[in-house]
Amino acid sequence: MILKIAWRNIWRNPIRSWIVIMALTVGMYAGVFSTTFMHGWMMQRLRAGIETETSHIQVHLPGFKMAEDVKSYFTNSSQLVHEIENIEGVEAASERVVISAMVASAEKASGIKVIGVDPGKDTLVVNVNKQMFDGSWFKGVKRNPIVIGYKLAQELKLKVRSKVILRFQDSQGDFSGGAFRVAGIFKTLNTGFDEGNLFVQNSDLRSLITISNDSAHEIVIRCDDPTMVDKVVGKVTAKAQGLEVESWMEISPELGYLTETMNLYMYVFVIIILIALGFGIVNTMLMVVLERVHELGMLMAVGMRKGQVFIMILLETLMLSALGGFVGIVLGIVTTQLTAKTGIDLSMWAEGLSEMGFASIIYPEYNLQMVIGVSVLVIFTGVLAAVYPAYKALKLNPSQALQSI
């Protein structure tokens, strides 16, 4: 019956209650939708980072990532790749030769990271081949094909079939280089990646830096299940004796922290909204208590315990908050589901976003954990906002309350 009274009390002043509900609805809608929007955005960046740039797991000689020294290669790489491919949970693996170089066209020269790949196998691990802007992934050029990023192609004024010179140090410490012809131009979400990396064939690069066909600087690995990366790292480490095996979280910690940082930021944002709304709820419920002093006195007079009066006020506040919060959360989820298909176009800022590695069409993503977190916060705000008005009710003296008008 207390629940029934509390519910019906909410609708005694429907306009006032609706104002509070609407405020909570709008606040929670904004909170939830911003959360799913930001989450989707960050997840797009995360996926792009892993699937295009780092892969799930990388294997190197210890210290290679620090200096990227051409001499830091390991042998028996093909055998190791074969063994890694047979590990449970590994979808594909591919070996790479990675060096630092100068790339020069007829117009300009630039410092660059050259990645020698097995064009067939590498596409099973990362997806640069699916992001071709022009030309193709190592097709159409017979001798020394090269695949470069869109941004670099713009800077060096290169087109498909343009000639380009790479200069670098070989494994003996001698100056070396070679002429390549552009087979394709890729354009990923990350301009920085497009500007700083180019791809050549493993076989071409090995002969130029004078290392055997069975040597590599890096093995990139794709897992069947992205959530099982840590387990697979353990298994690969057991096979790759003397080598350093790292997950994408260790290779690019900024990617891992991206979603965590954003979630934290969104919680802070939602909490600020709720604090503002909480004051509104306190104000409304205080008015409710002050308006009903006589009635609360009567309830206590006829035998309702103070604790029950407290619970009644608490329930009224909670139901009011939960109703507004619930509607806002549902609307936020519905909007997320709708925009998750169509995406939200931020092409106006595409250039700036691309410089930071972010997509310009955002697909909001529903995050159950976050929605549960926000719902709990709404309930918590309701309880907190109810405490002071309910305490006021608790402090009433029934005989004095009955005499109030």
Place this chain on the structure above:
Amino acid sequence: MAIIKIKNLEKTYNKKQIPVHAINGIDLTFQEGEFTALVAPSGAGKTTFLNLLGGLDAPTGGSIEIGGKRMDHLSSAERTRFRLEHIGFVFQAYNLIPVLSAAENIEFIMELQGVPKKERSARSKELLEAVGIADKANIRPGQLSGGQQQRVAVARALASKPKFILADEPTANLDSKSTENLLDIMQKLNEKENITFIFATHDARVVKKARRVITLEDGKVISDEVKK
């Protein structure tokens, strides 16, 4: 049988500054089945007396014993429980819960007592019949007349099967016909069910029906007359 024994009852407000003696040494005894009117001009202390008797307020001196239990020895929470179990209230302004129907208002008291749902429904029906508004069971107070609301209030006061009912100016807001009807109902309940009624009033019609009339002045009993 005496159900209420009051000895040297005192209630003083602002004890530390300028003391106001609202109740100033009252000694009274109420027997089971009494139909008593407590008469006093405004400000003479009848509401204060009723508040003390109903455990809504604590006395500053003296004692109140109801059914052998000292009210002045009970904590605030214990007094609340005692009110729920043993005292029925009828107020001048009806004081029904506006968001509950007539039947729900009556059942609410029984729910606080922990009476099972079936029993609550049956008793509220029975009580609404007793006060003559069984057809208004599902109507909310706002849609009832003053007289009908006060009847619901009487039925609610009876819901907990109390030892006695305290009625503070129950007819003050009613017209003559409603007053007459309400008093008849209460008189019948008193005679048939032996329910004790104590009215605080200055309504001559109530005084006329009462079998005992106690007059208060300046917080003291100045006359206590039992009609024959």
